[in-house]
Amino acid sequence: MNSIESLQWRYAVKKFDSDKMLTVQQIDILKQAFNLTATSYGLQPLKLLVIKNKTLQKELVAHSWNQPQVYEASHLLVICVPKSYSKKEVTKYFELVKNVRNTPDKIINPFKDFLTKEIEGKTQEDLFLWNKNQAYLALGNLLTVCALEKIDACPMEGFIPAKYDEVLHLTKQNLTSVLVLPVGFRAEDDYMKDLKKVRKNIEETVIEIN
Template identity: 55%
Template structure:
């Protein structure tokens, strides 16, 4: 039940304590959790930008419809997708597979060529949607790990992606911002922290066959 208790404890923090910073070992856990998240085909078409800079956070807050969580959080995690998942990207993934697992090329080659062919035929918008779906998988992992580690968080879609891209200069990394996760420690006077969690009854959300 420890996992369930952690998820009950978790809520979308409305107010962070700006004086309480995450220790480096907690940030390291979140970075590793990001990197270990399952993604389609294992391709990881994502990168995580970890922001701990109040001047930048202030700019990002303005690009987040002035939601205070962004500039009061200890760190702001920006989940980004790769602008291009092309032949070179896929070949690099399979090279990593070979380096780590020492899998013979004759075994990997058919799957590699199939993936390359599939992605070359997909419209750019379709690949972007696919990559964004992977970002939501990552967000779910990070929220769960935050709960287990007693790190407060606030998942956010309400921001201006183009402004984030500009402020963080994501174009030079070949990235686009798709999700934002401020993390830190809840403020003592965050009214929402003490409210009971509201969920539909279990019997209304689970179907057993």
């Protein structure tokens, strides 16, 4: 399949085949795709939890509006952002830039100073919303890669972050959950499996300016 055919194949799975599991290689592709996601200024203010634990998955169903995909899926991916964010993250980022690219300080420092002031000038609420926006970029990237790799998925906002944070002990790690993505393989009796995709005409969603 080409990329468009793969995206046509994709849908938000309502029922997973709980007997089919993703391979280590497939999970590794998703982890790498997450890590390669574009983020604002390249700061990567995100963490990905990869859960393959049926006891945990079953417990989390109750905190996911009782959506069974959380339990039925091969793995449950949870995208998290920091509860508090500071200029320390900017310092870490530019240390990494220097190590990877050997960029001199005289090149790094002006941009580093700019980003530091950006972070210091925002409230924690502003920073949370900014970082949460990056999580949606990661989710979109994961959905596309899933489609290309023929991995089924169901993106979810319908869950209770505070309960996920409690069950997964995220607060201790200065993290809070923002998005959930069960991944695996569609069940043969998923009623959505063979339904036609419903989308507006391209002329309604795309404006061309020549």
